Amino acid sequence: MASPRKSRIIKTEPLDNKDAKWATFIKTTYTDPEGVERTWESSERTTRPKGSDIDGVGVAAILQDPAKPDDEPRIILQKQWRPPVNATVIEVPAGLMDPDESPETCAIRELKEETGYTGEVVADKSFQVSPIMYNDPGFCNTNLRMIHVTVDLSRLENQNPQPELEENEFIETFSVPLKDLWDECIRFEQQGYAIDARVGTLAEGIELAKRWKLA
Structure with missing residues (x-):
């Protein structure tokens, strides 16, 4: 199997919404709790099934x-x-x-x-x-x-x-090992890996339960 660590970025460039396959970039106009009109820039997926x-x-x-x-x-x-x-x-x-x-x-x-x-x-x-x-x-x-x-x-x-x-x-x-997930995340970060939020949240929850003796 080809190692995922061998991939590399060749270039980055702007992408027009009309050329995007998976997501779009939008501007939302809304009012805050005091009635002030504001705008927000965000992205939206286009792949969610009906x-x-x-x-x-x-x-x-x-x-x-x-x-x-x-x-x-x-x-x-x-x-x-x-x-x-x-x-x-x-x-x-x-x-x-x-x-x-x-x-x-x-x-x-x-x-x-x-x-x-x-x-x-x-x-x-x-x-x-x-x-x-x-x-x-x-x-x-x-x-x-x-x-x-x-x-x-x-x-x-x-x-x-x-x-x-x-x-x-x-x-x-x-x-x-599930009980070691927090320590493993720290070790992976030290090795140069990025940690997905779902993994990090699972690890933090397990560690909180251990330290505050919730289980």
Whole structure:
């Protein structure tokens, strides 16, 4: 597999909205709480399926082996070079919604395509799907739901997972102990990687729960 760290930017240039395939740049005029008229510049995705309330999903996929109940649960992560930040980013599996697709179905499909693993949405219905989240609401309307998934390593199809990547996808899949995610994020940053907000937020939540003894 080609390493995502070998990618490089050749040039950057302005892009006219009429030439954009995935997003547009817009100016919104609005009134503030005191009635003053103001404007705001932002970006909008153009790929959200009709009838869907989200653009895509992120997948928090936990590796577990029922035959080894004492093993530490591990979370699936990925390394993927991203042109907007000119860096290889530590991410969770993720992807855009297809038409007439549920978030849960999208998550299982994307996990299989990007990592080769066959997963299942967690049994607890109150924790299967997160509220809608916005990564950068001051700049873009892009949103998603996090889907919580387990991967049973004892299943035959998970013994030697093979991703089904598209020709323009160069993704390296790996896993780390869930309890060490905060320390791993610090280590990755020191190595020159960028940290996706979803990974960083998961890590921070785990660390907060540990330090304030919430569980």
